[in-house]
Amino acid sequence: MLDAVSRVRRFNRAVTSAVGTLDNSFLGRSRPLGAARVLNAIGHGRSDVAEIRDYLGLDSGLMSRLLRSLEDEGLIETTAREDDARRRMAKLTRAGRREFAAYEALSNAQAEGFLAQHSQREALLAAMDLIASALTRERVALDEMDPRCEEARYCLGEYYAELGRRFKHGFDVSLSRDPDAKDMRRPRGTFLVAMSDTLPIGCVGLKGTDHGYAEIKRLWVAPAARGLRLGRRLMDAAESAARELGITLLRLDTNSALPEAGQLYRSTGWREIPRFNDDPYPDLFFEKRL
Amino acid sequence: MLDAVSRVRRFNRAVTSAVGTLDNSFLGRSRPLGAARVLNAIGHGRSDVAEIRDYLGLDSGLMSRLLRSLEDEGLIETTAREDDARRRMAKLTRAGRREFAAYEALSNAQAEGFLAQHSQREALLAAMDLIASALTRERVALDEMDPRCEEARYCLGEYYAELGRRFKHGFDVSLSRDPDAKDMRRPRGTFLVAMSDTLPIGCVGLKGTDHGYAEIKRLWVAPAARGLRLGRRLMDAAESAARELGITLLRLDTNSALPEAGQLYRSTGWREIPRFNDDPYPDLFFEKRL
DNA sequence: CGAAATATCTGACTAACGTCAGACATCATG
């Protein structure tokens, strides 16, 4: 009754029935679920028909019919793509945007209703994040982003907050060598954000220098995504980017208060070297030749 | 992107697609999902046709057809109930039990596969428990059980473990006054277990004494179920049971290291009284007249 | 250019699910 498998199955049962009622709430707008899903995919910014079909796992015949029915309702317009007239793009009309907004309102109300029922809000949300990350693990995309964009800033904020919690005397960004954003943009470096669906769950920066090496900075994985080997994926991606940029030597600094990081570096070909900067926070320094 | 509602919706998306693949795994046995669900409901011990229909939310016409198709396959037998020949009972045949076992194996394999993919096993399971409890909150049943049964022993084990964690010097059952099981059985008392689906998530004991009062003992709510007001429900049920048994005075002891318990008692009509026993662990004593 | 590949669309078909009305047997009640 209480073994791990039973607990997973209990979760599955609970969630299956919840998903059922969620789907039903979408039926209130007198439109079959398939058409509603296509409308919502378009509303969420997917416009390429083939991409939507792929995302929703639909047969091309079915997809075509669903698009037609939405078009007949006056909710979407489709046009041939300029660069390839075989492909089609779909976008919402004014009425389509209204209808999409109604679905969004339903989804939001459903989510708010769920949250309102429960007093352990934060614990519940953390649990949901963890499970969503675990379920979508294979679909985590590592996107190259500007280190100043919203997603990157969110990651960095969480990263600093965590250092503040884990370092004995806290962490103050202004005392550390905050890398210049342009050093983490091509062609000097790059900044990678791990996106699970629309939620940033990790990041890493590759910072170019003028000293014959580049540095790995700001490696962070959200608590909800730990244990999925995301740190390793981020590091691999950063190293690949470095190779692309013609970088042959990487360095990084870290702190012994972050043992899992040190372990990751040691197990992936980094070797410890003497201090190479005067940043007050790090006490461990690594190097890796590509 | 990061507000509570978005996080809930991200979870919904992740889980919806996971549930979809789960359902598909059931299609491998060349039987429509509806029939498979009925077969599984019967396999899990539901035999009353009306009850199954209600549980699965099926129309009586559809239900009848699904039963017929399972019967044609030789997987189930239906008989009229002895006490009411209009109602029917369904049970598995030998072949039905084999087929049910195959579905169980599929479910277990799916759950094991999920767990095997992730290294944060315990965190993941705890998150699943929390969410499952939250989703099934309305369906939590308070069942009167023998304090020696498996479910009760599980709850008590968890309860002692938690006291061990929360008391400064740990907790040793043998030093405490472990109530006699028969004092927590009718007619002297009772023992209630809160069951969410098949998982015990809370308990409370009503222990009869020969001193003109009964005691509330072993009030426990699983961490995964806190914030759902289950403690209050358990206490209410225990008080109702006490009234039924003709008990007019209740007492309990607790410890200030469990502040949420003290708060619950104070807010539900209990008043603090002087120590009334020599148990080494409690430092707070309450009484309530019914 | 011509052939092959690609993306979409259309028609024909099927499976699954679900609904509704009415038939039938059985039970509860006055």
Added chain:
DNA sequence: CATGATGTCTGACGTTAGTCAGATATTTCG
């Protein structure tokens, strides 16, 4: 024992989802 209520079953029907083969238009590439 007649009446209405209840639980199940059957037939007729509609919707949704999905599959498959082939038509059409466009692009790619030798």
